Amino acid sequence: MSTIPGVAVEERLRHLTELLEAAGAVSIPDAATELGVSEMTIRRDLAELEERGAARRVRGGAVPTGPQTFAERHRIRSRAKGQIANKVLDLVPATGAIAFDASSTVMRLAGSLTGARDLTVITNGPDTFSALQGRPGVTAISTGGRLDPATGSLVGPIACRSATQFTVDLFITSAAGLDRRVGATEATLEDAEVKRAFAAGARQVVLMADTSKLEQRALAVALEWSEIDVVVTELDARDSRLAPYLSLARVL
Numbered sequence: 001m002s003t004i005p006g007v008a009v010e011e012r013l014r015h016l017t018e019l020l021e022a023a024g025a026v027s028i029p030d031a032a033t034e035l036g037v038s039e040m041t042i043r044r045d046l047a048e049l050e051e052r053g054a055a056r057r058v059r060g061g062a063v064p065t066g067p068q069t070f071a072e073r074h075r076i077r078s079r080a081k082g083q084i085a086n087k088v089l090d091l092v093p094a095t096g097a098i099a100f101d102a103s104s105t106v107m108r109l110a111g112s113l114t115g116a117r118d119l120t121v122i123t124n125g126p127d128t129f130s131a132l133q134g135r136p137g138v139t140a141i142s143t144g145g146r147l148d149p150a151t152g153s154l155v156g157p158i159a160c161r162s163a164t165q166f167t168v169d170l171f172i173t174s175a176a177g178l179d180r181r182v183g184a185t186e187a188t189l190e191d192a193e194v195k196r197a198f199a200a201g202a203r204q205v206v207l208m209a210d211t212s213k214l215e216q217r218a219l220a221v222a223l224e225w226s227e228i229d230v231v232v233t234e235l236d237a238r239d240s241r242l243a244p245y246l247s248l249a250r251v252l
Contacts (some may be wrong), residue, residue: 094119105209
């Protein structure tokens with residue numbers, strides 16, 4: 001193996017993620033040798049990837065994760081998701097119609113909605129739909145559809161058809177990965193299809209993405225950059241990590 005000495009932490013994490021995708025597993029001793037760092041450093045890196053939902057640690061290394069259940073995604077990077085939800089709250093109107101996807105990040109926003117007077121919220125997330133029940137000034141509508149047990153999303157022809165029947169002021173969504181070249185991507189094609197259906201009827205699309213999603217790609221393209229108006233992360237908008245996106249969308 002070739003050695004890559006002195007690699008910065010984000011570069012190491014990206015390299016380890018690429019190894020996981022290519023080989024299906026990462027060995028701690030092999031990764032330490034290749035990156036020119038200690039095995040303890042690799043253990044910390046793999047723990048960070050597990051926190052980000054990009055890996056699952058096993059004896060001697062790690063393996064990649066597949067699509068995660070809603071409960072698993074809800075626990076990951078909870079602080080960052082809360083910071084993002086607080087930023088997006090300022091964009092939510094008191095009246096009109098908006099759409100939410102089924103992501104755990106959007107679920108946090110749904111649980112924080114205040115100040116609504118006559119707001120209709122359409123969602124393909126059963127947990128989000130439940131969280132909106134009884135919230136003052138909010139009428140929640142579910143798309144219906146087939147429940148994907150792996151992601152907790154309502155998907156399929158019924159969900160897509162329902163999503164296309166609404167015109168909304170905002171579609172607020174998340175993504176499994178956000179890449180400066182292809183846009184927002186999802187772990188499953190069916191999830192991506194529902195998001196495209198929602199975006200088609202929205203005046204504005206707001207994408208919520210924590211830093212673990214930046215410069216990452218999942219299986220299916222959900223939204224191209226021409227469909228994304230605003231990107232919201234937990235970072236300060238002036239952070240250098242957001243520089244590649246400033247010419248592609250409004251960044252908050």
